[in-house]
Amino acid sequence: MWTMVNKGSRRSHVWIGVALVAAVAFGVLLGSSFAPASEAAAQPTVNFSGTTGIVLNVVDPTKTADFEEVMKAFGESLVGSSDPQRQRMGEGLKLYRAAETGPNNFALYYLFADPAVPGGNYAVAQVLADEYMGGPPGNGDEVRAIYEKYSAALTGGGQQTINMDLMDLMLEF
Amino acid sequence: MQVMTRMPRRYRVAVFVAVAFVGGIGWGAARTAAQPGTRVFNADVGMLVSHVKSGQAVAFERTMKRMGEALALSEEFDRRRQAVTWKIYKATDPLEGGALLYISLLDPVVPGADYWVPQILNEAFPTEVQELYDAYAGAFDKGQGQLLMNLTRVDLGLAVAEP
Numbered sequence: 001m002w003t004m005v006n007k008g009s010r011r012s013h014v015w016i017g018v019a020l021v022a023a024v025a026f027g028v029l030l031g032s033s034f035a036p037a038s039e040a041a042a043q044p045t046v047n048f049s050g051t052t053g054i055v056l057n058v059v060d061p062t063k064t065a066d067f068e069e070v071m072k073a074f075g076e077s078l079v080g081s082s083d084p085q086r087q088r089m090g091e092g093l094k095l096y097r098a099a100e101t102g103p104n105n106f107a108l109y110y111l112f113a114d115p116a117v118p119g120g121n122y123a124v125a126q127v128l129a130d131e132y133m134g135g136p137p138g139n140g141d142e143v144r145a146i147y148e149k150y151s152a153a154l155t156g157g158g159q160q161t162i163n164m165d166l167m168d169l170m171l172e173f
Numbered sequence: 174m175q176v177m178t179r180m181p182r183r184y185r186v187a188v189f190v191a192v193a194f195v196g197g198i199g200w201g202a203a204r205t206a207a208q209p210g211t212r213v214f215n216a217d218v219g220m221l222v223s224h225v226k227s228g229q230a231v232a233f234e235r236t237m238k239r240m241g242e243a244l245a246l247s248e249e250f251d252r253r254r255q256a257v258t259w260k261i262y263k264a265t266d267p268l269e270g271g272a273l274l275y276i277s278l279l280d281p282v283v284p285g286a287d288y289w290v291p292q293i294l295n296e297a298f299p300t301e302v303q304e305l306y307d308a309y310a311g312a313f314d315k316g317q318g319q320l321l322m323n324l325t326r327v328d329l330g331l332a333v334a335e336p
Contacts, residue, residue, distance in 0.1 A: 049265060050264075050265045052262055054262075054276070068327055071327065071329060072328075072329050072330055074329075075329035075330065075331045076329070076330055076331070079331050090331055091331070093329060093331060094280075094326070094329075095326070095327040095329055096218055096220075096324035096325065096326055096327065097324065097325050097327055098220075098322045098323065098324055099215075099216055099322070099323040099324070099325065100322055100323065108322075109327070110220070110324065112278070162264055162274070163264065163265040163266065164262035164263060164264055164265065164276065165262065165263050165265055166260060166261075166262055167234065167237075167261045167262065167263050167275075169237055169238050169240075169241040169259075169261055
């Protein structure tokens with residue numbers, strides 16, 4: 001009788017251990033989906049699953065000129081690419097700055113990809129590395145310099161990617 | 174009242190006109206003050222961020238479609254211009270807590286135009302506006318509601334070159 005109880009107790013300890021490991025693994029996965037700004041900026045892949053993609057950028061108010069410079073380089077890199085998919089991505093790109101500010105007076109920028117190109121990678125770092133100033137291997141220093149501006153502009157703020165679908169409201173005439 | 178009856182007829186008319194005028198000013202001012210929801214943008218581009226309660230998507234979208242019809246039916250040129258540049262997007266995934274996100278992008282804004290949805294509905298469908306308003310107002314998430322943003326386009330130098 002004692003042995004059976006002991007076996008049952010050991011089995012329950014194993015199950016608790018498995019549950020704890022699973023919980024930690026799930027927590028790590030969930031936590032990584034809310035990565036802070038600098039990590040989000042460094043992500044190699046940004047895809048949109050909706051017909052339209054929006055990226056809300058919360059930018060250091062002292063670094064808005066740097067951020068806009070990076071966004072211009074991003075847009076020009078896309079439309080100047082020899083890859084037709086990236087050209088289409090560039091054609092659908094629009095950037096807006098809000099008059100209203102976010103927390104701590106940070107500037108709010110909305111980047112619209114409309115329409116979002118299915119399968120297109122909108123990661124700024126990746127596009128700049130591939131396309132900026134003629135592409136690799138000669139653009140290393142320029143890409144590093146502009147990426148540092150991008151990362152610094154988002155430090156203390158952040159990014160949020162939102163997948164959207166354009167609704168048909170019969171407003172097109 | 175006795176004073177009024179003793180007054181010549183033309184003075185009485187003048188007094189009535191003056192009282193009506195002052196009353197009209199007061200009523201107009203009260204009415205303007207009672208309109209909580211004017212949505213007028215002071216930038217080239219406008220954005221309305223709407224947080225809608227889970228389960229209220231159908232009610233919200235039905236009201237917005239009716240609003241689209243109202244703009245299309247309007248005899249006012251500016252109302253029809255509003256319709257042409259009004260795009261509404263719906264987030265594919267609900268927000269944390271279950272609320273649904275809708276973003277209206279108005280690019281460009283019609284200068285001076287009021288984008289307050291109940292007012293647009295009232296102009297076109299006065300007999301059903303109360304029902305539509307109740308559905309519209311009841312759809313918003315209490316915590317977040319609606320946010321108005323004035324936007325400026327940032328030139329990315331992406332203009333397509335002429336062939």
